[in-house]
Amino acid sequence: MSNGFLIDTNIISLFSPDRKQAPSDPAKAWFRDNGELLYLSVITVAEIERGLRRLHRRGSIERSQRLSTWLDSITETFGEHLLPIDPIVARIAGGLDDFATASGANPGFADVLIAATAQAYDLTVVTANLKHLGPLGVACDLPEALRT
Numbered sequence: 001m002s003n004g005f006l007i008d009t010n011i012i013s014l015f016s017p018d019r020k021q022a023p024s025d026p027a028k029a030w031f032r033d034n035g036e037l038l039y040l041s042v043i044t045v046a047e048i049e050r051g052l053r054r055l056h057r058r059g060s061i062e063r064s065q066r067l068s069t070w071l072d073s074i075t076e077t078f079g080e081h082l083l084p085i086d087p088i089v090a091r092i093a094g095g096l097d098d099f100a101t102a103s104g105a106n107p108g109f110a111d112v113l114i115a116a117t118a119q120a121y122d123l124t125v126v127t128a129n130l131k132h133l134g135p136l137g138v139a140c141d142l143p144e145a146l147r148t
Helices: 009-015 025-033 042-057 061-081 087-102 109-120 130-136
Strands: 005-007 038-041 124-126
Touching (some): 009 042, 038 042, 038 061, 087 109, 087 130, 109 130
Parallel strands (some): 005 038
């Protein structure tokens, strides 16, 4: 049984100030009801930072700043529930990446690191990206409340 949920980038992005549509009431309720069980990988922080920097470089300064403020809020909210890449996660990632390659899959190293973090902490990845994470053999789910 899982100790909680590791929120993938595509799920936390449902709450982005950039989205045209606000998260649904069921999505907000799911996050509120599961708050103590929710974790975020530092890889998600890096993926969001990469995106907002790209926007800034391309001239979307206000949008980039809005996302940067949102990212600050996320990192503050998750606090101790923000999980690092440590030697254990790194070793699991190496094994998962080799497993994926041997199986003919190429999920991308960010997804491998997220999967490894989930495995290291016995978490279920909450994601809409089952195509990349599913073949890695980690527990994944997309609760009905988060389906858009």
